[in-house]
Structure formats: C-alpha cells, structure tokens
Amino acid sequence: MATFFTEFITWETDSEPGSDITLFVRHSGAFFRICYVAGLLAESTALLEQHRESYTILSNDNPDGFVEEVERLRKPFEDFMAQLVPNPPMDTAGYLHSYLYPPYFILEAKGTASGDLQPHFREALSRQKFDPPGEYTDGASKLQIHLRPLLDMKFDTCSSRQVKVQTYTDHLVPSQVCVNGAVYFFKPWPSRQAFSYHQLDVCAKMLADTEPARISCVHSLVIDNDDDVLQHYSIDPNDDEEICVGTRLVGLLLTYIENKGTLSALAPWSDCTNEDRSRWARQVRQSVEHLHRAGIVWGDAKPENVLIDIQGDTWLIDFGGSYTQGWVDKENQETVEGDLQGLQRIENWLVKCSQRPVDRRT
Structure with a gap:
C-alpha cells in the first residue's frame, strides 16, 4: 500500500x-x-x-x-x-x-x-473552513429532501467511531470494515450533491425483498454528529462565518463480497475456462431477472459491476444508476430495457472472450 x-x-x-x-x-x-x-x-x-x-x-x-x-x-x-x-x-x-x-x-x-x-x-484548517464529508440529514441541508426516502427506511445506523477498518484499497480508502463482529464494505456518501433517487428506490426494494440473491445490499447507514466530528478543529475567533451543526450521512455499509476481481478483469484471460464464462453469463442473467421480479433496475449493467467471489460465483454491485456508453445506451439508462440491453452485450462479450482468449497471465 x-x-x-x-x-x-x-x-x-x-x-x-x-x-x-x-x-x-x-x-x-x-x-x-x-x-x-x-x-x-x-x-x-x-x-x-x-x-x-x-x-x-x-x-x-x-x-x-x-x-x-x-x-x-x-x-x-x-x-x-x-x-x-x-x-x-x-x-x-x-x-x-x-x-x-x-x-x-x-x-x-x-x-x-x-x-x-x-x-x-x-x-x-479551523472549524469554519473544514468541509466534513457526506450530507446533512436535517434542515441544514438544501439537499435533505433527497435523503428523506432513505432515512425513513428501517436500516440500522451507527457512527463512524463504531466502524473498525480492516483493510484499505491501494488508494488508502477503507474497503472492508467491521461493526459488532459483522463484516461489510464501506461506500462513502458523496458531498454537496443529491444522491440518485434511483439508489434510494433500489435500497427500499432490496430491503423488502426476501428472496436470496447474490446482490450487494445496504445493511446500515453511517451517520455522524457534527458536534463530535468538529471537536478536533479549533474555532477561528476572527471568522464570523456561521458554523453548521447537525447530523450527517457519511456512508453506507454494504454486503462484503470476498472476491477474485471483476468480470471485466477475469473473463478475458486464458486461464478462465469457457465453462466459467458460460456459468457467469447464466448467473448474471438469473440475478438480473431476480431484480426485475422485485421491481429493481440494476441501472449500470457492465462487466465492471460484476464481482466474482472466491467460490467463482457472480455478484451484481453498484446500484447507483446512470449508464456506461458501449454497454447501455443513454436513452435506456435506469430502465428494464437498459438492463436487458446491457445483459445481452455482456453475454456477447463473454462469447467473444471464449473465442479469442488472450495469453495466460504470468
């Protein structure tokens, strides 16, 4: 690292x-x-x-x-x-x-x-100049209306002081975390922007869906209090700027998937078998069909948003919406039609990987 x-x-x-x-x-x-x-x-x-x-x-x-x-x-x-x-x-x-x-x-x-x-x-930096991560969950935020559907759900909550970081990415960002003995993946909540309604809708439907599926789900919200957060930053007596206080949503705790890598990283290599690729195509289709039965749209269907776990099975991740050119057309973004289009292109891409594998990795 x-x-x-x-x-x-x-x-x-x-x-x-x-x-x-x-x-x-x-x-x-x-x-x-x-x-x-x-x-x-x-x-x-x-x-x-x-x-x-x-x-x-x-x-x-x-x-x-x-x-x-x-x-x-x-x-x-x-x-x-x-x-x-x-x-x-x-x-x-x-x-x-x-x-x-x-x-x-x-x-x-x-x-x-x-x-x-x-x-x-x-x-x-002093308190007045420090810009904490996340988004206010109360009236201090003009964007708070976007959070209300998520905050009204029956998710567990915790503070960042309760979240133990177990591993970091190469970019020094927490990835695997632990709360009360349970392991999760930490996803930061973006600052100064309204998070997608698509993500909120997906969270609600996933919470109500009881059918087992290999899908990365939200398990808990990480919410902090500014009074606690800002205690490390001194107050500048010469700065009259008002200090906002309140609670902030700073991240989500998602299903942690111990994995070998993404579909895009693994499928092209010659040490991946055609049987693997066929099984992955079948599993991705089954997962997408499961989402659609539950009224959920994946939203950004592409190989980079499919993880392969250590057992060699696929998991769908990233339900934030949007689209990626080449996999889903813009006019189909965040729709069932877009998911099906992306799914078909993933399947076609896997077939091409089977026909023209690259050299074995060293």
Whole structure:
C-alpha cells in the first residue's frame, strides 16, 4: 500500500499557463493540500518556468507524463508532510472516524533566488473552513429532501467511531470494515450533491425483498454528529462565518463480497475456462431477472459491476444508476430495457472472450 497517495489534483483551466496547481494528498492519517502558486515561485526563473511546464503537462489531453508529473510535484513535500502528521501517526488500521476527519494542513511551494523550492506551512484548517464529508440529514441541508426516502427506511445506523477498518484499497480508502463482529464494505456518501433517487428506490426494494440473491445490499447507514466530528478543529475567533451543526450521512455499509476481481478483469484471460464464462453469463442473467421480479433496475449493467467471489460465483454491485456508453445506451439508462440491453452485450462479450482468449497471465 502506498505511503503517500494523491487523491486528486486541480488547476485553473480558465487561466494562462502558470496559474495555480493544487494537490490533495493523504499520508499517515493526515490530509494535505499542496499549493503551487506562480507568484510564490517568482524569485526563481527556473522554478517559474518549470511551473509553466507542469501546467502544460497536466492540462494536456494526452495522459502521457501526467502521473509522473504529479509525483514530481509531490516529492519535495514528502519529508515535510511526514514531520506534520500526528505523533504517533494515526493507526492506519483504526476506525472510520480517523479516515473521514483527519488533521488537515495547507502547504505552499515557495521559490528562492538560488533556485531552491522550499515547502512552507500555511495553516491547519479551523472549524469554519473544514468541509466534513457526506450530507446533512436535517434542515441544514438544501439537499435533505433527497435523503428523506432513505432515512425513513428501517436500516440500522451507527457512527463512524463504531466502524473498525480492516483493510484499505491501494488508494488508502477503507474497503472492508467491521461493526459488532459483522463484516461489510464501506461506500462513502458523496458531498454537496443529491444522491440518485434511483439508489434510494433500489435500497427500499432490496430491503423488502426476501428472496436470496447474490446482490450487494445496504445493511446500515453511517451517520455522524457534527458536534463530535468538529471537536478536533479549533474555532477561528476572527471568522464570523456561521458554523453548521447537525447530523450527517457519511456512508453506507454494504454486503462484503470476498472476491477474485471483476468480470471485466477475469473473463478475458486464458486461464478462465469457457465453462466459467458460460456459468457467469447464466448467473448474471438469473440475478438480473431476480431484480426485475422485485421491481429493481440494476441501472449500470457492465462487466465492471460484476464481482466474482472466491467460490467463482457472480455478484451484481453498484446500484447507483446512470449508464456506461458501449454497454447501455443513454436513452435506456435506469430502465428494464437498459438492463436487458446491457445483459445481452455482456453475454456477447463473454462469447467473444471464449473465442479469442488472450495469453495466460504470468
């Protein structure tokens, strides 16, 4: 697992080359915002020119060199970030609360006349500037109406302090978690956007459906209280901005599927048999038919949304709606017709995999 992981990077697309570049990085339980600002590099002609070159590489549609450039921009800050993390660092196998609400530091790149780049600490975020994950479940949120159908269901709830993280992805995101001895998959709830009504409808129908099926279902909601969440962030006495408080939905606990990988990752290889592919096609069709009998639409039918468990059986995942071009046509998204179209294309793709397998993996 990576020690440093750059979650995303932004730049000012409407500005001339040489405008601001910002990296968002996780390391040892802390979150860092690294700011490259042209004005702070102006002391060095060489650094300013390199900054312009970085902007050109990142804003170019050609992905060649993108990853390498992101790593180059992060590298000068790695030792500095290691000095700023909590001492001792947060337990990377700790609770979900530590992942969702890490210490948050803002760093800047400054240039010197000698051409050196110096990492600089600007500030640690205060309560007024911290943007907690998830979405308010009460009147504080303009989007709260989208949550009401989900919150009215009879799901169990827990706080992130009760959710023990057992494994992380390579991107340092919690995946396998445990609550009271039960194992789940954690799916974050998105911030600042209304989650799909399609997902809410699916949650309700899955809850009422008692027929066994290999489908990733919602088991519990992770809801936190801001008074507890924000206790780690100091109040800036010079900032008059109102502090919102309330409860926030920060994630879902879904069926955990111990798996070998997705259908898209496994089916093309020559060490997968044609019998496997035929069985997977049959199982996916049976699962889709089961969904439709229960009044549920899968919504984004494609091989990437089929997991193969360790017994070699298929599970359908990702019921957030939408569609993927090439598998479901836009006009059929989130419909039974779209599911059937995607299902037929998955079956056709599996037949092609059987006819033209690639070389065996090493």
